[in-house]
Amino acid sequence: MSAHHPAAPVGGKLFNTATLVCGVLVAAMIAVLFVRFIFGLGAVTNLNDGYPWGIWVVVDVVIGSAFACGGFAVAMLVYIFNRGHYHPLVRPALLASLFGYTLAGVGVLFDLGRWWNFWHILWPGYANPNSVMFEVAVCISAYIIVMWIEFSPVFLEQWGLKVQKQKLEKVLFFFIALGTLLPMMHQSSLGTLLVVMGPQVNPLWQTPIVPLLYLLSAITIGYGIVLFESCVAASAYRREIEMHLLQPMSRIMLGVLAVYLAVRVGDLLVRGALDHAFAPSLEAFFFWLEMGCFVAPFAIAGTPGARRNPARLFLAGVAIMMGGILLRINGFLIGYDTGLGVDHGWNYFPSIAEILVTLGMFALEVLAYIIITRRFPVLPREEVAH
Amino acid sequence: MTTRRDFLRGCLAGGTAVATAVLPEAACARDTLQRPPEGLGLLYDATLCVGCQACVAACKQTNENPAEFTAVDKLWDTPLDTSGHTFNLIKMYRHGTMETKDSELNGFSFMKTSCMHCADPSCVSACPVSAMIKDPVTGVVGYDADACIGCRYCVAACPFGIPKYQYDSPTGKIGKCELCRHRHQDGHYSACAEVCPTGATLFGRTEDLLAEAKRRLALKPGEWTTIPRGRLPKQGENAEEAAKWKGLVDQGYQAQVGNYLQHVYGETEYGGTQVLKLSAVNFQKAGQPDLPPKSSAATSETIQHTLYGGLIMPIAVLAGLTWVARRNVVPEAEEKKGDQP
Numbered sequence: 001m002s003a004h005h006p007a008a009p010v011g012g013k014l015f016n017t018a019t020l021v022c023g024v025l026v027a028a029m030i031a032v033l034f035v036r037f038i039f040g041l042g043a044v045t046n047l048n049d050g051y052p053w054g055i056w057v058v059v060d061v062v063i064g065s066a067f068a069c070g071g072f073a074v075a076m077l078v079y080i081f082n083r084g085h086y087h088p089l090v091r092p093a094l095l096a097s098l099f100g101y102t103l104a105g106v107g108v109l110f111d112l113g114r115w116w117n118f119w120h121i122l123w124p125g126y127a128n129p130n131s132v133m134f135e136v137a138v139c140i141s142a143y144i145i146v147m148w149i150e151f152s153p154v155f156l157e158q159w160g161l162k163v164q165k166q167k168l169e170k171v172l173f174f175f176i177a178l179g180t181l182l183p184m185m186h187q188s189s190l191g192t193l194l195v196v197m198g199p200q201v202n203p204l205w206q207t208p209i210v211p212l213l214y215l216l217s218a219i220t221i222g223y224g225i226v227l228f229e230s231c232v233a234a235s236a237y238r239r240e241i242e243m244h245l246l247q248p249m250s251r252i253m254l255g256v257l258a259v260y261l262a263v264r265v266g267d268l269l270v271r272g273a274l275d276h277a278f279a280p281s282l283e284a285f286f287f288w289l290e291m292g293c294f295v296a297p298f299a300i301a302g303t304p305g306a307r308r309n310p311a312r313l314f315l316a317g318v319a320i321m322m323g324g325i326l327l328r329i330n331g332f333l334i335g336y337d338t339g340l341g342v343d344h345g346w347n348y349f350p351s352i353a354e355i356l357v358t359l360g361m362f363a364l365e366v367l368a369y370i371i372i373t374r375r376f377p378v379l380p381r382e383e384v385a386h
Numbered sequence: 387m388t389t390r391r392d393f394l395r396g397c398l399a400g401g402t403a404v405a406t407a408v409l410p411e412a413a414c415a416r417d418t419l420q421r422p423p424e425g426l427g428l429l430y431d432a433t434l435c436v437g438c439q440a441c442v443a444a445c446k447q448t449n450e451n452p453a454e455f456t457a458v459d460k461l462w463d464t465p466l467d468t469s470g471h472t473f474n475l476i477k478m479y480r481h482g483t484m485e486t487k488d489s490e491l492n493g494f495s496f497m498k499t500s501c502m503h504c505a506d507p508s509c510v511s512a513c514p515v516s517a518m519i520k521d522p523v524t525g526v527v528g529y530d531a532d533a534c535i536g537c538r539y540c541v542a543a544c545p546f547g548i549p550k551y552q553y554d555s556p557t558g559k560i561g562k563c564e565l566c567r568h569r570h571q572d573g574h575y576s577a578c579a580e581v582c583p584t585g586a587t588l589f590g591r592t593e594d595l596l597a598e599a600k601r602r603l604a605l606k607p608g609e610w611t612t613i614p615r616g617r618l619p620k621q622g623e624n625a626e627e628a629a630k631w632k633g634l635v636d637q638g639y640q641a642q643v644g645n646y647l648q649h650v651y652g653e654t655e656y657g658g659t660q661v662l663k664l665s666a667v668n669f670q671k672a673g674q675p676d677l678p679p680k681s682s683a684a685t686s687e688t689i690q691h692t693l694y695g696g697l698i699m700p701i702a703v704l705a706g707l708t709w710v711a712r713r714n715v716v717p718e719a720e721e722k723k724g725d726q727p
Contacts, residue, residue, distance in 0.1 A: 042553030049469065049550045052541035080707060082714040113536020113551055113558045120515040126533055127515065130687050133539050134514040135694060173715040177707035181700060185693075192689055196512050196543045198656075198682030199675070208685060211693070338547045 029360020050346020068100025073222025227317030433644025
């Protein structure tokens with residue numbers, strides 16, 4: 001049954017409006033980073049001691065890497081749960097993940113105040129295994145390498161290195177297993193980063209089971225992003241949408257999402273933290289916004305009939321992505337208050353320069369995705385000429 | 387081929403990490419750390435403080451920090467909060483007409499802001515590169531700029547808002563009070579305590595400082611008592627131990643007992659801190675966070691050790707995943723043959 005559609009390069013021009021816009025955004029990012037590295041973080045960011053982490057950490061790394069969970073979520077489906085028919089989705093999802101993670105890894109350097117010491121985090125003697133961030137750093141570094149190995153058959157195929165490809169494929173199962181374990185570890189730990197901040201984080205987001213919440217949400221975001229990317233790629237390249245795959249996958253996504261919501265609400269009830277959701281506060285407003293985004297997919301694509309509509313699948317994917325964004329922004333920024341209720345007058349809203357860097361990072365991902373899919377065998381070969 | 391059994395097997399392997407993540411494992415629980423017995427610290431008594439800021443100036447000088455201007459004329463060092471260049475500050479509580487000192491109603495009070503040198507510091511637990519280290523003997527939480535990567539996780543983690551980053555520099559460091567540990571070997575103790583004219587900031591072993599704090603709380607407000615200044619000698623200190631530190635020992639003077647709240651701030655907060663505080667005004671109103679006796683570092687490390695202790699769980703899950711993946715991953719060459727059964 002699993003007659004895998006072989007992948008093939010999409011072809012076509014590399015220079016077009018989309019790549020031009022991306023190129024301009026990347027250039028703007030480089031300009032901002034130039035100023036940042038010469039004059040320091042304060043010169044371009046609105047960071048302060050009340051909000052030491054801004055969007056370069058929360059969006060570029062914490063959210064960026066969650067958005068890069070498509071590869072992990074689909075690979076888990078195909079290779080661990082043995083749902084081989086999803087195979088055509090693996091390569092494109094893995095490619096997006098590869099860039100998402102690689103750039104998250106690079107993006108961290110922009111935010112590190114003493115970036116030339118970054119290697120200390122992986123160096124015995126400096127490394128502190130008690131630190132949650134140490135765990136995140138080790139796992140993300142390892143995962144980036146594992147993903148390049150997982151994805152390398154694409155390059156070997158294109159360059160005609162058949163022998164090397166066969167050798168690699170014999171041991172690929174181990175890297176696939178590792179590539180499933182590592183994201184589980186660091187996606188959960190990205191949530192655990194909040195725990196040491198203690199009562200500075202609003203009880204709506206401060207819980208000892210935060211690793212489980214971040215892991216479950218990362219998996220649903222992974223499927224959500226595959227829905228999103230498949231729809232966008234199909235429309236941009238004028239290809240058929242793989243509805244026969246997206247439809248059943250969206251059911252699995254809703255299943256994981258239901259588990260997430262049960263754990264999320266159950267935890268709030270057990271800890272008695274739900275009161276905070278009814279306080280007349282910004283935090284409460286954003287909490288309901290977040291919950292709304294996570295519940296919306298059931299309304300949008302809850303019935304089999306609705307799931308036959310690609311537009312609904314796309315919207316469900318977007319809603320899950322929004323929920324994932326909000327869960328992370330709420331925990332790290334909206335629900336974070338270093339004064340513990342004592343007003344220290346700290347405020348944070350990202351500066352234009354900070355936003356330009358974040359946009360530039362995402363533009364770089366899109367640009368690389370376009371170049372690779374047009375020149376390398378990533379997307380499934382189109383059966384019918386368009 | 388997809389069978390129900392394969393699916394269940396996958397669920398088993400994939401779900402192990404998730405399932406075990408929520409299982410409480412007593413063996414990995416990391417209790418809140420306690421103060422080392424010889425730990426050094428400060429006792430700040432807000433009722434004795436006159437707000438002269440001599441400690442702020444002395445701290446600037448000894449740590450070679452530049453002045454920070456907030457006024458137009460730029461004549462005086464006027465920081466409004468601690469920062470990457472200001473490690474110690476006396477802040478003020480104000481209410482109404484501000485007529486009475488140490489009164490919550492229509493009064494004012496001072497409060498020292500500097501590192502509390504926690505028994506179980508969040509910054510030490512958070513730091514991924516061991517740039518924040520708690521000395522096992524003195525308990526001083528020290529910072530090593532040469533190790534630091536500038537991630538500012540310590541800034542985010544500290545509930546007292548103490549480690550601060552120098553955003554104005556391309557090579558910015560973290561700035562925080564290190565209890566003048568660089569002066570200890572010369573026999574000098576914390577500059578803030580050294581210069582304090584009223585003994586509002588007192589240096590010593592936390593154990594002795596806690597006893598002194600409790601002595602004051604036991605006295606009747608308005609009563610006259612001897613208030614030590616500078617360094618509080620160790621209980622039963624001998625000449626050899628006393629010779630380690632410079633400065634006059636007997637600097638005590640007679641003062642009236644303040645109208646204290648019956649609470650030594652820092653005795654139990656977050657597992658206890660080595661800097662202790664006394665006040666007549668509610669500590670939260672004076673800007674000190676309300677913290678539970680359990681430290682967040684303990685919660686965080688318990689989660690980490692439960693999941694990753696000895697790498698047992700990751701290796702077990704990896705073994706399960708590898709076993710499943712081995713059966714399910716078919717190299718493309720073989721797969722083509724297998725496609726025609």
